[in-house]
Amino acid sequence: MTTPPVLEPVHRPEDGELVGHLTAAPCDGGWLAHAVPGTPLRTFPTREEALSFLRSRGLALLAGRWEYRPADGGGPRTAWLVEARPGAVVVRFGYDPAAVTLTGTELGRLTPA
Numbered sequence: 552m553t554t555p556p557v558l559e560p561v562h563r564p565e566d567g568e569l570v571g572h573l574t575a576a577p578c579d580g581g582w583l584a585h586a587v588p589g590t591p592l593r594t595f596p597t598r599e600e601a602l603s604f605l606r607s608r609g610l611a612l613l614a615g616r617w618e619y620r621p622a623d624g625g626g627p628r629t630a631w632l633v634e635a636r637p638g639a640v641v642v643r644f645g646y647d648p649a650a651v652t653l654t655g656t657e658l659g660r661l662t663p664a
Contacts, residue, residue: 558589558637561605569637570609573601586612587635590658616664619644619653630661 558572572585576594582601584592586609595601617630619642634641639654640661653661 558585560637561602561609563606568610571605572637573598573605584609586663587637588640588653588658589638590640590661592663612663617642618662618664620660620662622657622660629664 556574556577558574560569561571561573562568563570569587571587571592572589574583574585575581576583579594581594581596582598583594584601584605586592592612593601593604595604613632613635617632618627619630620627628644630642630644632640632642633650638658639652640658641650641652642661643650
């Protein structure tokens with residue numbers, strides 16, 4: 552069993568707002584930027600580039616459209632984030648007013664569209 556990476560919180564210097572997380576990229580020596588709930592976003596060659604990306608775009612990404620790929624192999628579903636916190640997001644799919652909380656491995660099935 553693999554141990555999940557420890558996420559290093561990244562805050563905006565101006566107000567201390569959490570904007571995402573960093574981890575060392577497992578295979579290429581770079582740095583992986585994660586959204587607030589821990590969803591992987593993008594790999595960068597340096598820690599400074601990853602920090603800059605999160606501080607400038609981390610929160611803005613949460614407001615956009617996301618894509619969820621269900622575990623049952625069904626087609627991708629458009630998702631809108633209602634709430635994001637470390638380790639969990641609340642989403643709405645398409646025009647469905649019902650909200651669903653995603654945690655754990657479900658977060659890995661969610662990516663920015």
